[in-house]
Amino acid sequence: MAPRAGARPYFYLSGTSGAVLEDRLALDNTSDREHTVTLRGADAYNTADGAFAVRSAKPAAGGGSEGPVTGAGLWISFGAGTTVKVPAHTRAVVPFTVTVPPGSPPGDHPAAVVATEAGREVGVRVHLRVGGPALAALTVEDVSVRGKGASARVAYTLVNRGNVTLAPELSIRARGTFGEVAGRSARTLPVEVLPGQRVELSEPWPGAPVFDRVALDLTVTAPGGARATGSASAWFVPWGIAGWTGLGLLGLGGTAAAALLLARKRRSRAGDRHGTRPHGSAVPEQAPAPDHELTGATR
Template identity: 70%
Template sequence: MPVPPTPTTGRRLCTALLAATLLLGAAGGATAATAAATADEAGWTAEPAAAGAAPARPYFYLAGPAGTVLEDRLALTNTSDRERTVTLRGADAYNTAAGALAVRPADLAAGGRRDGGVPGAGSWFSFGAATTVKVPPRTRAVVPFTVTLPPASLPGDHPAAVIAAADGREVGVRVHLRVGGPTLAALTVEDVSVRGRGARAVVAYTLVNRGNVALAPELALRAEGLFGEVPGRTARALPVELLPGQRVSLTEPWPGAPVLDDVDLTLTVTAPGAAPATATASARFVPWGVAARLGAGLCGLGGVVLAALLLVRGRRARGAATADGEPVPGENRAPEHELTGASR
């Protein structure tokens, strides 16, 4: 999961490494060996400590009623030939505007947030005297920590992460944290619009998690045009984990968009335990390139027709003028003179 960008190059490197590690944890299907191999490139790893013969865990899962203290353990492994000093902290997890998972930086984890919001689950973590841990070469250290759920904490999911930092590098381990009580799965889809045309058309929309549990949404697209149903998109899982109270802006490819049509779109989003959410939009598809060429052709044809009409009209006018100037038959005879006098 990417960490919000920081001014320094070192923090940017931390962001990239932390993103890779947290995405592995978010997927839940990555093996501990894969995560360890990725982190081992820097000489040390951080992961949930295994309980006896239990299989490795890709993330922490902690749950309990408000007002209780939860416990777990983090394993730090130094695979290098020199001592490592690792600093530990808890952090809130959230969705970026594009739907990716991210964690808040250290200066917002325990001391509040710049937006004035109440500190989140990241401030509930405590590592006691082990906030800074020195791990000898070729050694594995197990660090216990606690999560204290405030008595007034709301029921539902409180996404968080354990962040380990050493030598300018950060590793994040997901913590799925749930406070006991009533849960509500609810979402809405808003701001639907169509961008692009043809095979490059995409449907833009916004998803809002209005419940108190994380959601794994699925989306289906149905389209009705002037000539009947238009190919849409069957339901498919979206590559996003929508956290409680979060809003994300996404786009859905629509390769079946028509070339020429007036279409009504219906987006339906579902998630386990939540009622389906729908939103509609209209889109008009006009192939402007073809229309421009057709318009130019019609204008040219109209010009030819007009020229022909003007030519015919001119010929008729000249013919009428000629007819008006011709002498009338009989008027070309010599004038008759009256004769006087007696005949001989």
């Protein structure tokens, strides 16, 4: 099956709760043999990285994103045209309906039309909007910095809290110890976040400093008035400096411990010379230990 020039890349349907909407799907067979195609409606969702996906017709073991259709995919019906035979070099046009149940909430209900043949599937997106108040809302969560230098990336999670699909735009502002640090100017992200979905993304940050403490502010906006900000802070310290600093602190700690031990030894000897042993204790007389005992030398 192959799409013709000028074909719509997706279906866009809108109506009120309880409405019955109609459209048509064209199947082009450009091969030299007949094809038998099975058609169905499917729910759509975002994968973890933001890609558009449709649910399988088969229940998934243990649940998860796959599984039986429970959303707008159920509203799509092909009637008697669920299975279609398309002769060689022929185009078949199949009508279908979308029946919006009464009481359906307003907003976007993402779905898809899926054609299956011999285990292979191809789908077309269905943008379905039910009339009523539209709410564009999102949040930015779990902001963090990964890597360093030119390979540094800012990771974050976007959650669509509204009832419409969002095409977000992101900008990054960074402030270091001595002022502004190069961030990222506003740009449209290559994802569409569906209602109720969350996606985990990361953004290259080539302007990350080599040595500084930086505060980051991520601002995300989308048409409809959606706006959210997430923050994070990060230390950027070259490994060479970090290692040298750690060894220096370790050496300082060892010197302090040795000085403390030496001070205790000296106080102990001073007490022996002035007869300050606890009352009633019997301690045999012995020569005081030589000072070089602290160095580990043999007596």
